[in-house]
Amino acid sequence: MKTVFRILVSLPAILFVVMGLRWVVDPAGAAPGLGMTLMQGVGLSSQIADIGAFFIGMGTMILIGLITQTRAWFQAPALLLALAAVLRVLAWLVHDAALALSMIVVEVVIATLLLLASSRLSQEK
Amino acid sequence: MAHPQGTPFVRYAILLLAAAASLHSIWAQAAPPNIVLVIADDLGFSDIAPYGSEVQTPTLSALADNGIRFTNYHTAASCAPTRGMLLTGVDSHRNGVPNIPETIPPEQAAHANYRGELGHNVVTVASLLHAAGYHTYMAGKWHLGKTPDLLPFRRGFERTVTMADSGADNWEQKPYLAIYEKANWFADGEEFELPKDFYSSRFLIDKTIEFIASNAGDGQPFFAYVPFQAVHIPVQAPQEFIDKYMGVYDGGWDELRQERRARAESLGIVPRNTPMVNMSTTSDWNSFSEEEQRYHAKRMAVYAAMIDAMDHHLGRLVDYLKETGQYDNTVFIFTSDNGSEASGGDDPRSLAMRVALWQQGYVNDYETLGLKGSLNTIGPSFASAAASPLDFYKFYAGEGGMRVPLIIAGESIPARAQPINALTYVTDITPTILDIAGVSPPSGRFGGRPVESIVGRSLLPLIRGEVERIYSATDTIGYELGGNAALFQGDYKIVLNILPVGDNEWHLYNIVTDPGETDDLKDQMPGRFQAMLTHYEQYVIDNNVLPMPANYNPTFQGIVNGVLDRFGVQVLLALLTIVFLVPFYILYRGRRR
Numbered sequence: 121m122k123t124v125f126r127i128l129v130s131l132p133a134i135l136f137v138v139m140g141l142r143w144v145v146d147p148a149g150a151a152p153g154l155g156m157t158l159m160q161g162v163g164l165s166s167q168i169a170d171i172g173a174f175f176i177g178m179g180t181m182i183l184i185g186l187i188t189q190t191r192a193w194f195q196a197p198a199l200l201l202a203l204a205a206v207l208r209v210l211a212w213l214v215h216d217a218a219l220a221l222s223m224i225v226v227e228v229v230i231a232t233l234l235l236l237a238s239s240r241l242s243q244e245k
Numbered sequence: 246m247a248h249p250q251g252t253p254f255v256r257y258a259i260l261l262l263a264a265a266a267s268l269h270s271i272w273a274q275a276a277p278p279n280i281v282l283v284i285a286d287d288l289g290f291s292d293i294a295p296y297g298s299e300v301q302t303p304t305l306s307a308l309a310d311n312g313i314r315f316t317n318y319h320t321a322a323s324c325a326p327t328r329g330m331l332l333t334g335v336d337s338h339r340n341g342v343p344n345i346p347e348t349i350p351p352e353q354a355a356h357a358n359y360r361g362e363l364g365h366n367v368v369t370v371a372s373l374l375h376a377a378g379y380h381t382y383m384a385g386k387w388h389l390g391k392t393p394d395l396l397p398f399r400r401g402f403e404r405t406v407t408m409a410d411s412g413a414d415n416w417e418q419k420p421y422l423a424i425y426e427k428a429n430w431f432a433d434g435e436e437f438e439l440p441k442d443f444y445s446s447r448f449l450i451d452k453t454i455e456f457i458a459s460n461a462g463d464g465q466p467f468f469a470y471v472p473f474q475a476v477h478i479p480v481q482a483p484q485e486f487i488d489k490y491m492g493v494y495d496g497g498w499d500e501l502r503q504e505r506r507a508r509a510e511s512l513g514i515v516p517r518n519t520p521m522v523n524m525s526t527t528s529d530w531n532s533f534s535e536e537e538q539r540y541h542a543k544r545m546a547v548y549a550a551m552i553d554a555m556d557h558h559l560g561r562l563v564d565y566l567k568e569t570g571q572y573d574n575t576v577f578i579f580t581s582d583n584g585s586e587a588s589g590g591d592d593p594r595s596l597a598m599r600v601a602l603w604q605q606g607y608v609n610d611y612e613t614l615g616l617k618g619s620l621n622t623i624g625p626s627f628a629s630a631a632a633s634p635l636d637f638y639k640f641y642a643g644e645g646g647m648r649v650p651l652i653i654a655g656e657s658i659p660a661r662a663q664p665i666n667a668l669t670y671v672t673d674i675t676p677t678i679l680d681i682a683g684v685s686p687p688s689g690r691f692g693g694r695p696v697e698s699i700v701g702r703s704l705l706p707l708i709r710g711e712v713e714r715i716y717s718a719t720d721t722i723g724y725e726l727g728g729n730a731a732l733f734q735g736d737y738k739i740v741l742n743i744l745p746v747g748d749n750e751w752h753l754y755n756i757v758t759d760p761g762e763t764d765d766l767k768d769q770m771p772g773r774f775q776a777m778l779t780h781y782e783q784y785v786i787d788n789n790v791l792p793m794p795a796n797y798n799p800t801f802q803g804i805v806n807g808v809l810d811r812f813g814v815q816v817l818l819a820l821l822t823i824v825f826l827v828p829f830y831i832l833y834r835g836r837r838r
Contacts, residue, residue: 137825
C-alpha cells in the first residue's frame with residue numbers, strides 16, 4: 121500500500137517540477153496552460169520567477185517528503201494547493217474571474233492525497 | 246553640288262539614328278519596364294516544352310518564342326541558397342544562405358554566414374527597385390527566414406503573401422514534413438490562413454494579379470516576384486490536368502530520358518549527339534511488374550500535370566497584363582531554383598513509406614495520387630529523365646542539379662530563334678534586373694548600413710547581342726553547397742559530388758560539348774585541372790567556405806535539426822527534469838539501504 125502511495129504522490133511531484141521548469145525554458149508555451157498571456161518587463165520576470173518557484177518548490181517539497189518520510193514536507197505543499205483552490209473561488213466570487221473548476225478539482229484532489237500521504241508515509245509518531 | 250559621299254553618308258546617318266532610336270525604345274524607355282520574376286521549384290532542365298519536354302507549357306513556349314532561352318545557365322543545387330543569390334546577386338557564403346537551414350550542421354551554424362537566413366549585410370533587388378520607385382510584390386515561397394525582420398515584407402516587398410518553409414501542401418495549409426508543426430504562411434508580415442479553395446499555383450497568381458491591380462494606373466512600374474510551389478514535393482495537381490498525361494509515361498524513365506534528349510538536341514538546347522550517362526540511381530524499368538509500372542507512370546503524370554497547371558496559371562497573369570495594357574512594357578524572367586528532385590525512392594508503396602505518410606496525414610494510393618490528402622513524388626529514376634540529358638539532380642553539383650531553364654522575354658526583348666549558350670549564373674539575375682530597370686547597384690552601403698557588393702554580371706550585353714559571353718575564358722565562378730562543389734571557367738567545369746550518389750572526387754568536364762558530363766578530362770588536361778582546383782581553393786578562402794564535418798549526411802542532419810527545431814523545448818525540458826530528479830533518486834535509494 122505504501123508503494124502505491126509513493127507512486128501516486130511522486131507523479132504530481134514530477135508534474136510540478138516539469139511545469140516549473142517549463143516556465144524557465146519556455147514561458148511562452150507555459151503561459152496558455154494557466155490561461156495567461158505572456159507579459160513583458162517586470163511582469164514577465166514575476167511570471168517566470170513566482171510561478172516557477174511555486175511549482176518547483178511544491179515538487180521539491182514532495183520529493184523531500186518521499187525521501188525523509190517527514191510529515192511537514194507533504195503538509196506544506198498541501199497547504200499551498202488548498203490555498204490556491206480557495207483563492208480561485210474567492211477570485212470568482214469577488215473579482216469576477218472565471219471559475220476554473222477543473223483546476224480547483226485537481227488542486228483539491230492532490231492536496232487531499234498529500235494529506236493522506238503525510239499520515240501514511242510518515243515515520244513520525 | 247551634292248557631296249560625293251552624301252548619299253551613303255545620309256544613309257548611314259539615318260541608319261545610325263534609327264538604330265539609336267530603336268535601342269532607346271528598347272533599353273531606355275521613358276517608362277521603366279515592369280518586371281515579373283517567376284521561379285519554379287525543383288523544375289528539371291528538360292521539364293518544359295522550350296527545353297525539350299513533352300509537357301504542354303504554351304505560356305512558357307510563347308515567352309521563349311518572344312524572347313531568349315539560355316541553355317548554359319546555372320543555379321545552386323538547392324532551394325534557399327539559390328533564392329538568396331537570385332535576389333541579391335551575392336554569393337551564398339556571403340549572404341547568409343550557403344545551405345538550407347534544415348541541413349546546416351551545428352559546427353557551421355555558429356558562424357554568422359551559415360544561419361540559412363538572408364543576412365542584413367545584403368540588400369535585395371526588391372529593396373533597390375522599391376527605393377527607385379517600383380511597386381514590389383511577392384506571392385509564393387520564401388525560405389530565407391521566418392522571423393518578422395527576415396520575412397519578405399521587411400526585405401523590400403511592399404505586398405506579400407508567402408510561405409516561409411522549404412515546402413508545403415498545395416491543396417491546404419498543411420506541412421509536408423514532420424519537422425514542421427504547421428505550414429508557415431504570412432501575408433504582409435502577419436501569420437496568414439489560406440482560403441478553403443486553395444490550390445497553390447492558382448492562388449499565387451490570383452494574389453499577384455490582385456497586388457498589381459491594386460496600384461494599376463498610378464504610373465509607377467512594378468516588380469512582381471512569383472516563386473511557385475510547383476513542382477516541389479508534394480507533387481499535386483488538379484484532376485483535369487492529370488487526365489491529360491495518363492498513359493504518356495507508360496514507356497518508363499529510360500525512354501523518356503532518351504526522348505527528351507532528342508527534342509533538346511533538335512531545339513538547339515544541347516549539341517547534336519550529346520552523350521548521356523545512365524545514372525547510378527536509376528532503376529531498371531523492366532524489373533517492375535505491370536502494376537508497379539502503371540503506378541510509376543501516374544507519379545510522373547501528376548508531375549507533368551503540376552507543371553502544366555503552373556504554366557496555365559502563369560498564362561492567366563500574361564492575359565491579365567495584355568488585357569490591362571501592361572504586357573508590352575513588361576519583362577518576364579522565368580527559371581527554376583535547382584534541378585529535379587529525386588526524393589521519394591522508387592518503392593513509394595512500401596509499408597515503411599506508407600506508415601511515414603500516414604503519420605503525416607497523407608496517403609499515396611494510385612486512385613487519388615496528386616489530389617488533396619495525397620503526397621506524391623517522382624523518385625530518382627523519373628528525376629533523371631526530368632534532368633535529361635544531364636547527370637545528377639537536386640542537391641548535387643552535377644549539371645542535373647545546377648543547370649536549369651532560364652527564359653528572358655518581353656516585347657522589348659529581341660527574340661532569338663537560337664538559344665544563348667554562354668555561361669550564366671544565378672547571381673547575374675539581380676544585376677540584369679537592375680540594368681533593365683535602369684537602377685544602380687548598391688555601392689557598398691544601402692539604408693545607412695554597409696552591404697555586400699553584387700558579384701554577378703548583367704546579361705543585357707548578351708541579350709543585346711553586343712557580346713558572345715559575359716564571363717571570359719579566364720573568369721571563374723566558384724560554388725559550394727553541403728560539400729558538393731564546382732568551379733566554372735570558360736567552357737570547363739570541375740565538379741565534386743559527395744556520397745552516396747557522387748564519388749567524393751573531383752572531375753573535369755567540357756560542359757559546352759559534353760553537358761551530360763560523361764568524359765572526365767582531368768587526365769587529359771592536368772594543367773587546366775590543377776589550375777582550376779587552385780582557383781577553387783582561392784574561392785574557398787575569399788568567401789569563408791567552411792569545411793563540412795566528417796561523415797556529414799544531409800538527410801540525417803535534416804532529421805536531427807528538424808527534431809531539435811520542432812521538439813527542442815521538449816527535449817531540453819526532459820533533460821532538465823532528469824537532471825533535477827536524479828539527486829533525489831540517489832538520496833532516496835541511499836536512505837532505503
